Amino acid sequence: MEKIYLDNAATTPILPEVIELMADSMRVNFGNPSSTHQFGRTAKVAVETARKNIAKHFNVSAREIIFTAGGTEADNLILQNAVVDLGVETIVTTKIEHHAVLHTVEFLKSKYGINIVYLSVNDDGEIDLDELADVLTNEQTKTLVTLMWVNNEIGNLLPIKEVAQICKSNGALFHSDTVQAIGHYALDLKEVPVDFITASAHKFHGPKGVGFAYVKKGISVFPMLHGGDQEGGSRSSTENVHSILGMEKALDVAMERIEKDTIYIKGVKKQLIDGLRKLFSEIQFNGLSNEMEMSTYTVLSVRFPFTDKMLLFNLDLFGISASGGSACQSGSNKGSHVLDAFLNEHDAEKTSVRFSFSRFTKKEDIDSVLSFFENFNKKDI
Template sequence: MKNVYLDSAATTQMRTEVISKMTEVMQVYGNPSSTHTFGRTAKSLIENARKTVANYLKVEAKEIVFTSGGTEADNLILNSAVRDLGVKRIITSKIEHHAVLHCVDQLKDCFEVEVDYVNLDEFGSVDLQHLEQLLQQNDQKTIVSLMHVNNEVGNILDIEKVGNLCHQYNALFHSDTVQSVGHFELNLKELPVDFAAVSAHKFHGPKGVGFAYIKSNSGLKSLIFGGSQERGVRAGTESVHNIVGLEEALKLAYDNLAEEQQQTTALKTHFIDQLKKEIPGVKFNGNCSDLEKSTYTLVNVCLPIPADKALMLLFQLDLKGIACSKGSACQSGSDKGSHVLTNILSEEDLQKPSIRFSFSRFNTKEELDYVVQVLKEFIEA
C-alpha cells in the first residue's frame, strides 16, 4: 500500500530544515521577558523573526504580532475591532473559515453587531457590485472580513479591489490570508489591507504558531490579558522555538517560491487532466479548475457516485493510504456537510461526494496517478 498525503490545505509536512532549526533553538530556555543574558538571547530570536516576517511582507516589524495561529489572529482582530475601535457592522461571506464565521456570530449575539453577507456567484466568488452596495447603505463604522484564498475550493479574492472599495467608503478591511501567505507574494505595505491572519503550519512550519498583521496606529488592543508581551497586544510567554520555526519556514517558502509554484502548478494541472480523462462526469467545485482564479495548491472535485456508495469513499481512500479531506479539517469531526459547498452547489451535486485534494512540494505525479486509479476503480466497482 502506498502512503499519499494530499491534505496540505489542512496542514503541511514540516521541512527538515525547520525541525533542525527548532531543535537547536529549544536549547535556548530563557524567558524572553527576563532582562538577564538568557532572557535577552531568547528575546533577540523573537525580534529577529519578527523582522524577517516583516521584510517578506514589506511591512514594519511592529505590525507583526505573534499568536497561536490563524484562528487566534482572526479572533483578536474582529473582537478588538468591535470592542475597541467602535465597529458596529461586519460585512463578510457565508463561505469564510469558521474562525471568522463563529467569531462574527458571537459578536452579533454579545455586542448586537449588525452582520451582512455579501452575495456570491455560482462559483463562490464575491460579487463586488453587491459589496459596494452594502458599503453604501449606511454610515455605521464597518469592518469587511473576506479571505484571500478559500480553504475549501481555492478561489482567489482580488484583495486589492476589495481593499480599495472598503477604504473608499471608510470601512476597515480584514483578510484571512492563512492559505495564501507562503504561497503567493504579498506586499501588505502596498495592498489596502488593515489586518491579516496567518498560520505557520500551512507553509511547512510548526502547528500552534502564527501571526496577525495589524496596521500601525490601528488602535487594536489585546484579546488575552496578562503580561505586556508582543507590545501589549498579546499577553503570554512567547513560544520561542515555534516562532523561529515559523520564521525559517516562511524564509524557505519565499526563497523557493517561483520553483515550487511551478512544480505544484504542474501537479495540479496533471491531476485535473487525469481526472477528466479517467472519470467521466467529474465536476470541479468553485473556480478550482481555473488556474487564474484559484490557488495552485488544491482541487475540490464532485464525483459521479450515488449517495449510498459515497458513504464509504473516504474510508476506502484511507485504506488505500490516501489522505484527503471532505472539507475543512476544522469540521472533519462533524456530521454536517461543508458550509462552503452548501452555499455554492446545486441540490443535485450536494447529494454526491465532494473531496478536497491539496498538494505541496512533497507530492509527485506518480502519486496523483495512483489516486486517480483508486478513484476510478471505486467508481466502477
Template sequence: MQKVYLDNAATTPVREEVIVRMQEALAGCFGNPSSTHGFGRTAKTAIEQARKNIAKYLNAHPSEIIFTSGGTEADNMIIRSAVRDLGIRTIITSKIEHHAVLHTAEEMVKEYGISLHFVDLDPMGNPQMDHLEQLLDSDQTKKLVSLMHINNEIGNAIDIEAISHLCKAKDAYFHSDTVQSIGHYPWDVAQTPIDFMTAAAHKFHGPKGIGFAYIRKNSGLKPLIFGGSQERGYRAGTEPFHNIVGLEEAFLKAYDNLEEERAYVSGLKKYFIEKLEASLPEAKFNGLSGDMDQSTYTLVNVCLPFPEDKALMLLFHLDLKGIACSKGSACQSGSNGSSHVLKEILSEEDMKKPSLRFSFSKFNTREEIDYVVGVLSDFSRN
C-alpha cells in the same frame, strides 16, 4: 500499500530545516524572552529578528507583526478587538468564510448587538463587488469587511486588490483571513491597503500552534489577553520561542523558494486535473478550483460522479488505500454536517454526491497522483 498525503490545505509536512532549527532552539536557547539576563536576551533578540524578517517580506513594519497561536486566534483577536475598540457596528463577510471568522462574527452579534451582512456570491462562489459596494453604502455605521483571500475549501482567489481599495475608499476596515495564501503568494501591504491579515505556520511547512496577525500601525486595537507586555502588549504570555523560530524558518524558506515551488506544485495540480478528467469525465470541479488562473495552485475540490450509497464509503476506501484527502475543512471533521461552503454553490443533486478536496505540496509527485486517480477510477467501476 502506498502512502499518499494530499491534504496539505489542512496541514503540511514540516520541512527538515525547520525541525533542525526548532531542535537547536529547544536545546540551546531555553531562556524566558522577558528575562533581562543573557539567556533571556538571546531568546528575545531571536524573536525580534524573526519579526523583522517576516515584516521584510510583507513590506510591513516589524511592530505590525504579532505572534499568535495560529490563524483562528488571530481572526478572533482582530474581529473581537475591532468591535470592542474601533466602534465597529457592522460586519460584512460571506457565507463561505472559515468558521473562525463566521462564528466570531455571529458571536459579536450576540454580545454587542452589531449588524452582520453577507455579500452575495456568484454561482462559482466569488463575492459580488456591486453588492459589496451597496452594503458599504447602506448606512453610516463604522464597518469591518472580512473576506478570505483564498478559500480553504474550493480554492477561489478573490480580487483582494480591488476589495481593499474599495474598502479604503468607503472608509471601512478590511480584514482578510490569509491563512491559505501567506507562504504561497507574495505580499506588499504598503501597496495593498489591507488593515488586518492572519497566518498559520503549519500551512507552509512550519510547526502547528504558531502563526501571526498583521495589524496595521495605529489601528487602535487593544489586547484581548492581559498579564504581561509581550507582543507589543497585544498578547500577554511567555512567547513560544522554539515555535517562533520554526515559523520564521518555514516562512523564509517558503519565500526564498516561492517561484520554483509554485511552478512545481502548479504542475502537479494541472496534471491531477488532466488525469482526473481523462479517467472520470463526469467529475466536476467545485467553485473555480479547476481554473488554474482564478484559484490557488495548491488545491482542487472535485464533485465525483458516484451514487449516494457508494459516496458513504469513499473516504474510508481511500484511507484503506493509504490516501489522505478531505471532504472540507479539517476544522469541521468532527461535524456530521455537510460543507457550509459547498451548500452555497452546489445544487441539491450535486450535494448528494461526494465532493473531496485534494491539496498539494512540494513533497508530492506525479506518481502519487497516478496512484490516487487510479484508485478513484477503480472505485467507480466496482
C-alpha cells in the same frame, strides 16, 4: 502500502531544516524573552529578529506583526478588537468564510448586537464586487469587511487588491484571513491597503501552534487574555520562541522557492484534473478550483458524479489521505458549510473530495490516485 498525503490545506509536513533549527533553539535558547538577564535577552533578540524578518516579506514594520498561537487566535484578536475597541458596528462577510471568522462574527453579534451583512456568492462561490461597493456606499455605521484571500475548501482566489481599494474608498476597515495564502503568494502591504491579515505557520511547512496577525500602523490592539504585556501589550502570554523561529525559517524558505514551487505544484494539480476528466466524463469541480489562474494552485475540490459516503474511508484504506472539506470539521455530520452556501440540493448530495498539494507531492502520487479511481470506475456505481 505507500502512504500518499494530499491534505496539505489541513496542515503541511514540517521542513527538515525547520525541525533542525527548532531543536537547536530548544537546546540553547531556553530563556524567557521577558527576563532581563542574559538568557532572557538572548531569547528576546531571537524573537525580535524573527519579527523583523517576517515583516520584511510583507514590506511592513516589525511593530505591525503580532505573534499568536495560530490563525484562529489571530482572527479572533482582530475581529473582537474591531468591535470592542475600534467601534465597528457592521461586519460585512460571506457564508463561505472559515469558521474562525464566521463563528467569531456570530459571537460578536450575540454579545454586542452588531449588524452582519452577508454578501451573496454565485454558483462558483464568487462575490460580486459591485454588491460590496453598494453595501459600503450605503452603510452609515463604522464597518469592517472580512473576506478570506484563499478559500480553504474550494481554493477560490479573492481579488484582494480590488476589494482593498473598494474598502479604502468607502472608509471601511478590511481584514483578510490569509492563512491559506501566506507562504504561497507574495503580498506587498504597501501596495495592497489591507488593515489586518492573519497567518498560521503549519500551512507553509512550519510548526503548529504559532502564527501572526498583521495590524496596520496606527490601529491599537488590546489583548483578549490578561496577565502580561507581551507583544507590545497586544497579546499576553510568554512567546513561543522555538516555534516563532521555526515559522520565520519556514516562511524564508517558502518565499525563496515560491516561483519554482508554484510551477511544480500547478503541474501536479493539472495532472489530477486531466486524469479525473478522462475517467469521469461528468465530473465537476467545486468553485473555481479547476481554473488554474482563478484558484490557488494548492487546492482542488472535486465533485464526483455519484454519492458514496465511504469514498474518503476507502481512499484512506488505499493509503491516500484527502479531505471532504475543512479539517476543522472532521467528525462533523453537517457537511461543508462552504459547499452548502452555493451548490443546489442535487449537487450538494454528491460526494466531494478536497485534494491539496505541496512541494512534497510527487507526480507518482497522482498516478496512484488515478489508479484508485480507474479501478473504482469499473465498479457498478
